[in-house]
Amino acid sequence: MKKYKGYLIDLDGTIYRGKDPIPAAKRFINNLQQKGIPFLFVTNNSTQVPEKVVENLRKNFDIYVTVDNVYTSALATADYVADLDEEKRSVYVIGEAGLKQALSDKHFVFVEENPDYTVVGLDYDVTYHKFELATLAIRGGSTFIGTNADTNLPNERGLVPGAGSVISLVECATQQKAKYIGKPEAIIMEKALNKIGLSNDEVIMVGDNYMTDILAGIKSNIDTLLVYTGVSTHELVKTKEVKPTYEIDSLDKWAF
Structure with a gap:
């Protein structure tokens, strides 16, 4: 299994489900932090400022990150339009x-x-x-x-x-x-790579939704890890011509 220098990670369905925690996700983030592997939460939520995302993770899911770990579709949109x-x-x-x-x-x-x-x-x-x-x-x-x-x-x-x-x-x-701009478009992934400072062959996109997270990775030539804790099912993915690079039922099963 390839070792990746950085991780792009979805939030809802991957790190939590609505208001419900996914215990394996906290352990997954703790492992990244302990190993010093950079990661970025890439979310289509454009409504919240990064500070609110960080606060939600801390208060409701006992996950401690900084605003530098958050990249929203709002940030990607602003970056894209500013560059035009x-x-x-x-x-x-x-x-x-x-x-x-x-x-x-x-x-x-x-x-x-x-x-x-x-x-x-x-x-x-x-x-x-x-x-x-x-x-x-x-x-x-x-x-x-x-x-x-x-x-x-x-x-x-x-x-x-x-x-x-x-x-x-x-x-x-x-x-x-x-x-x-947002997932599954390649624009948000390109901007996220700029923020994390890595190339598309050095990172992996982790998410629960084939139609957004995984397709965003596929469109950007980024390896993908689909975790079956949210939207997509095994049955759905079986119908897709292009499969995720990896598929797991729990983030606990991922070997860094």
Whole structure:
């Protein structure tokens, strides 16, 4: 089994399931820390700032990491848009604090009319007026960016609308497709590699969802480890032409 210099790791379904801990995940992270192996949590959640992700891991799952271990689709989106044109820094945003903070940290100015970019992510307080402003901006020539394509999110009540559902409404209204950043797109993986400072043949992507985590790795020529503690099942993966590099039922079964 190949030894990897770094790990890119999904959160929900891999490190925890909603509010429920996955005990093997804590041991997995402890092993990485004890061995001094760098790792980065790569999550499609664009709503939270990294500090909140760290706080959640500490308070609810007894996992102690820093903000340097967290890379969200919001951060990847801000990194991507910032690199497009250094002279374009106006943006209209549908999204939560995590997305707005990431863009603010890249010195973007928030406007409602004639923005250079219109960035859409999950927004728990989205309104018709926000959709209206986004639609008018994009139809007026603003570049349309979507944080991630996840249509649903699991919570204690079931599957609720995700960022992809919000973005799809704007796509329908504008008759334009967004440029997506999050998993399974290669963009977030490229930006994550830049952050961790390693190449695609030096890391492995660990996740529970073939359609996001594993496909992101496959698209980026990164080895993948699918752990069956979340979304994907053995039956689903058997139907896929390209299989994960490794498959395990528990992170306890992984040999570093």
